[in-house]
Amino acid sequence: MIIRFLSSYPGMYITQSVLHAHIALLIVELSFFAWGIRDHHAKFRYRLLTLTLPVFMFPLYQLITPQRSEWYFRLNTALFDSQRWLELDPLGILPLYHVFVIFLLIVTAVFIVQEILPIFRERSSGTDLGVCEGTLDTLEVMLDSICRTLRIKKPEICVIDEPLPVLVTQGFKHHRIIVSNHLIEALEEEQLRGALTHEAVHIMRDSSSKTQLIYLLRMLMFYNPVSLVEFRRVVHDDEFICDAITVSKTKNPAALIAAISCFYHQLGEGPKGLSQMKQRIEGHSHNLLLDERIQKLQEIGHDGPEHFGWIPFMLTASVILIMGYLVV
Amino acid sequence: MKAWSFGQKLFLFAVTILLVTGLLTVLNWLPSLLQKKTMKRFSSIDSAEKELRMKHLFLPTYIPEDLRLVWPPAEIYAQEVPFRAFIMHLKYKGSDEVGLVMEQTDANAPYRIEPHIKIKTKTAGSQISVKNRKAVLIPAICDDNVPCNEVSWNENGTIITLICKCSAQDIVKIASSTLPGQ
Numbered sequence: 205m206i207i208r209f210l211s212s213y214p215g216m217y218i219t220q221s222v223l224h225a226h227i228a229l230l231i232v233e234l235s236f237f238a239w240g241i242r243d244h245h246a247k248f249r250y251r252l253l254t255l256t257l258p259v260f261m262f263p264l265y266q267l268i269t270p271q272r273s274e275w276y277f278r279l280n281t282a283l284f285d286s287q288r289w290l291e292l293d294p295l296g297i298l299p300l301y302h303v304f305v306i307f308l309l310i311v312t313a314v315f316i317v318q319e320i321l322p323i324f325r326e327r328s329s330g331t332d333l334g335v336c337e338g339t340l341d342t343l344e345v346m347l348d349s350i351c352r353t354l355r356i357k358k359p360e361i362c363v364i365d366e367p368l369p370v371l372v373t374q375g376f377k378h379h380r381i382i383v384s385n386h387l388i389e390a391l392e393e394e395q396l397r398g399a400l401t402h403e404a405v406h407i408m409r410d411s412s413s414k415t416q417l418i419y420l421l422r423m424l425m426f427y428n429p430v431s432l433v434e435f436r437r438v439v440h441d442d443e444f445i446c447d448a449i450t451v452s453k454t455k456n457p458a459a460l461i462a463a464i465s466c467f468y469h470q471l472g473e474g475p476k477g478l479s480q481m482k483q484r485i486e487g488h489s490h491n492l493l494l495d496e497r498i499q500k501l502q503e504i505g506h507d508g509p510e511h512f513g514w515i516p517f518m519l520t521a522s523v524i525l526i527m528g529y530l531v532v
Numbered sequence: 533m534k535a536w537s538f539g540q541k542l543f544l545f546a547v548t549i550l551l552v553t554g555l556l557t558v559l560n561w562l563p564s565l566l567q568k569k570t571m572k573r574f575s576s577i578d579s580a581e582k583e584l585r586m587k588h589l590f591l592p593t594y595i596p597e598d599l600r601l602v603w604p605p606a607e608i609y610a611q612e613v614p615f616r617a618f619i620m621h622l623k624y625k626g627s628d629e630v631g632l633v634m635e636q637t638d639a640n641a642p643y644r645i646e647p648h649i650k651i652k653t654k655t656a657g658s659q660i661s662v663k664n665r666k667a668v669l670i671p672a673i674c675d676d677n678v679p680c681n682e683v684s685w686n687e688n689g690t691i692i693t694l695i696c697k698c699s700a701q702d703i704v705k706i707a708s709s710t711l712p713g714q
Binding site: 208211227230231234235237238239240271274275276279280282283284285288289291292293294515516519520523527530531 | 549551553560563567570571572609614
């Protein structure tokens with residue numbers, strides 16, 4: 205039954221999209237090495253290839269060559285035929301297609317636990333960022349000057365009473381920056397300017413719409429381990445890009461570093477339950493990202509993103525598409 | 533470190549892509565080491581018979597000359613795993629187009645191997661006799677809108693199927709020639 209499903213169009217879509225995503229990931233990582241790409245702005249675009257192309261590759265290829273899924277193509281033209289592996293039963297106990305399906309089910313379970321359940325939990329608990337307590341004149345003036353520099357419409361700013369450092373941007377068309385009074389008190393003026401510039405750069409880059417779109421692609425590929433990893437890396441790249449742009453505007457990386465340092469999670473010794481362990485892992489991963497952001501800020505200059513090479517990008521995309529065609 | 537020129541980077545990129553191609557080729561070849569006798573292309577009928585120890589292959593002894601089909605077959609495929617199957621493709625003289633497909637598969641096979649000549653529309657089949665075997669003859673339209681015919685019958689647990697871009701008379705003659713006796 206399983207092998208019959210994997211030989212059907214939905215089954216082939218699942219199998220091939222996973223394979224195509226792996227091929228795309230490998231080629232993109234090799235491209236970073238071959239083209240000497242270190243800039244996160246470029247990396248962000250390349251990584252989008254890994255997330256977007258596998259969604260469309262199988263239907264596109266089937267449209268071009270309907271016989272592509274048949275044994276004749278697999279045997280004579282394909283560079284790699286997944287069915288050869290899936291039908292293998294090396295120990296005579298369990299054919300590999302069982303292992304493959306179990307693997308996809310595990311990835312799906314991780315997606316549900318990590319991405320879907322928290323959304324429902326948050327909705328049912330009605331967790332909100334708190335009540336907007338108004339704004340501060342100094343903040344308004346600072347944001348006004350930042351927005352003029354970035355040439356964007358000034359978003360609404362809202363201060364909340366919260367004992368933790370909070371700084372988030374909400375909305376897609378009409379943006380609102382939410383900042384906790386704790387953060388305002390903890391940061392010096394230049395540090396706060398750096399932090400607010402970072403948020404304004406997110407608005408300038410339309411990060412929330414981009415992230416939603418990328419998240420949608422990630423949801424479509426819920427069974428795909430590459431999407432699981434690459435989605436996070438793309439989101440992290442966006443942070444690095446915004447940091448780089450911020451520093452190119454403020455010319456003060458030290459202030460942004462100090463502002464970022466405020467957001468470290470305190471990982472104290474607490475009770476050792478499963479949910480506490482999850483929290484600790486998440487906190488640790490959050491801190492690692494902050495470490496990396498600070499390290500990048502210490503390395504980068506003040507010139508903003510490097511020039512993006514379209515020829516290497518198009519070559520990489522073409523190679524992914526050609527290779528994908530030959531991987532069935 | 534000295535910055536590389538675009539040409540050098542392009543060369544490096546080409547090399548890495550060649551490595552990926554090589555890796556995929558090796559990965560595609562590995563299963564044949566672990567599990568032999570799966571579908572494979574053979575250079576001759578003899579080599580398929582020898583390697584897979586195939587017995588009772590039904591080969592045509594007569595192909596109408598005016599069909600311009602070339603013997604021996606241009607392509608031969610065979611497998612023992614997951615079920616026994618033997619496929620021959622005969623092409624037209626001086627052309628790459630397949631004119632006759634002959635498949636011999638285990639009657640208990642869980643699925644049918646799709647023939648390389650695609651049948652677009654089939655008409656109702658009629659029962660005929662091929663050297664005293666009950667066979668089904670189906671007139672059809674194949675790919676490129678060419679009229680074709682399909683004949684199939686069960687020969688002691690082996691389903692023999694012929695699809696030919698030729699007349700019903702010709703395909704029945706070819707089918708008959710695969711069987712011993714008058």
